[in-house]
Amino acid sequence: MTGSRRTLLCTSTAALAIAFSALILTAPNSAAEPVDYGKGDGTEESGGGDETGIYAAARITYSGSVAKNGGTGNVTSADVNWTPPPCWYAPYLGAEDFKKKMSKDIENQMNAPGMGGHAGAALSELQRHYEDDYGWTDTPGYKDYNVDKDGEGMFWAAVENPNEPDILKRSSCNDLPFWVDNGEAPPPQYEEAITPEILAALAYQHMQLPDTEVSLAPEETTKVNLPTWAWLDKAVFDEVQATAAINAPGFALQATTTAKPVSLKLEPGTEDAETYPASGECTINADGSIGEPYAKGKADQTPPCGIKYLRSSGNGTYALQATITWEIAWTGTGGAGGDLPDGTFGNDQEVVVQEIQSINR
Numbered sequence: 001m002t003g004s005r006r007t008l009l010c011t012s013t014a015a016l017a018i019a020f021s022a023l024i025l026t027a028p029n030s031a032a033e034p035v036d037y038g039k040g041d042g043t044e045e046s047g048g049g050d051e052t053g054i055y056a057a058a059r060i061t062y063s064g065s066v067a068k069n070g071g072t073g074n075v076t077s078a079d080v081n082w083t084p085p086p087c088w089y090a091p092y093l094g095a096e097d098f099k100k101k102m103s104k105d106i107e108n109q110m111n112a113p114g115m116g117g118h119a120g121a122a123l124s125e126l127q128r129h130y131e132d133d134y135g136w137t138d139t140p141g142y143k144d145y146n147v148d149k150d151g152e153g154m155f156w157a158a159v160e161n162p163n164e165p166d167i168l169k170r171s172s173c174n175d176l177p178f179w180v181d182n183g184e185a186p187p188p189q190y191e192e193a194i195t196p197e198i199l200a201a202l203a204y205q206h207m208q209l210p211d212t213e214v215s216l217a218p219e220e221t222t223k224v225n226l227p228t229w230a231w232l233d234k235a236v237f238d239e240v241q242a243t244a245a246i247n248a249p250g251f252a253l254q255a256t257t258t259a260k261p262v263s264l265k266l267e268p269g270t271e272d273a274e275t276y277p278a279s280g281e282c283t284i285n286a287d288g289s290i291g292e293p294y295a296k297g298k299a300d301q302t303p304p305c306g307i308k309y310l311r312s313s314g315n316g317t318y319a320l321q322a323t324i325t326w327e328i329a330w331t332g333t334g335g336a337g338g339d340l341p342d343g344t345f346g347n348d349q350e351v352v353v354q355e356i357q358s359i360n361r
Contacts, residue, residue, distance in 0.1 A: 065208045065209070071163075074208060075343035075344070082341045096150045129141050138187070159173070199253060203242040225308060262327045264324050270309070317351055319348045323346030
C-alpha cells in the first residue's frame with residue numbers, strides 16, 4: 001500500500017463514520033438492535049441459528065431484583081462521579097445477515113434524491129470497506145462482507161444506553177461495525193466492547209432495592225422530648241442480587257451485582273430534633289439487623305438507633321427519611337469481579353409529634 005493510499009484511508013475514517021451514522025438515522029432497527037434493555041425478571045432473548053450460523057442479534061437479558069419494563073432501578077450511587085456506561089459494542093449479526101441489511105441500507109441511501117457530493121462519496125467508501133477489502137491502520141476491510149466466514153463469528157455494532165440522558169455520551173460509540181471470530185476477544189482499540197464489568201454496571205443501573213420502612217416505637221405518633229426507637233429486622237431486608245447476561249454463538253458473558261445493606265441514616269425532617277447516634281448513622285449489627293426493638297422497661301434508656309423530637313409537628317407531620325447504604329460488588333464470567341460504588345435508597349415516613357399533656361389539680 002502506498003503512503004498516499006494509506007493517508008487517504010486514514011483521513012476517510014470520519015467520513016465513513018458519518019455515512020454509517022446516516023444509515024442508522026434512517027434505519028432505526030440497525031445499530032440499536034442487539035440489546036433488550038430489560039423486561040423485569042424476564043429472560044427473553046432473540047436470536048438463533050441454522051446450519052449457516054447466527055441469523056439474529058443477541059440481546060442483554062436481566063434477572064433477579066431488577067426494575068420492570070426496562071426502567072432504571074431505584075438505587076442511587078453514593079459516588080456522584082460514577083455513571084453507568086452510555087454505550088457499548090455488542091454482537092450484532094452474522095455475515096450473511098449483515099450483508100443483507102447493510103448492502104440494502106447503502107443502496108437505499110445512494111438512490112435517495114439529492115444524494116451526491118461528499119455524502120455520496122462517503123457511502124461509496126463505506127460500501128468498498130465491506131465489499132472490496134478497503135481498510136486502514138487497525139481497521140481491516142472485508143471481502144464481500146466476510147460471507148465466507150458466516151457462522152464463524154459476528155459483526156459487532158454500537159448500542160446506545162436508552163437511560164443515558166446525554167445524547168452526546170449516548171452516541172459516543174461511533175465506530176463502524178467490526179468482525180469478531182467466535183471465541184475471540186474484540187480488537188483492543190474497541191475499549192467499550194461489552195465485558196462482564198459493563199454488564200455489572202448495567203445490572204447496577206437496573207437493580208431494584210426493597211423499600212426502607214423502619215419500625216418505630218412509639219409508632220407513627222410520638223411525644224416531644226420522648227426518644228423514639230428505630231430498627232430494621234434482618235427478615236425485613238437482606239442482600240439483593242441482579243444479573244445481566246448476553247449470549248450469542250461463540251460468545252457468552254454474564255455478571256451478577258450484589259448489594260448488601262451496611263447502615264441506616266435517619267433524617268428527622270426538621271432541625272428541631274436529635275438523632276441517636278448523633279450522626280444519624282445506625283450501623284448494622286452482627287446478626288444483620290439495624291438498631292434495637294423497643295421493649296417494656298426501656299423507656300428510660302437511650303436507643304442505639306432513633307430520634308428525639310424537640311418540637312410538636314402541630315397539625316401536620318414530619319417527613320422522617322430513612323436511607324439505607326448498600327455495599328455493592330460484582331462477579332462475572334471467567335472469575336472477574338470487583339467493587340462498585342456504594343448505593344443508597346430511602347423512603348419518607350410521616351411522623352406525628354405531639355406535646356405531652358399534663359393536668360394541673
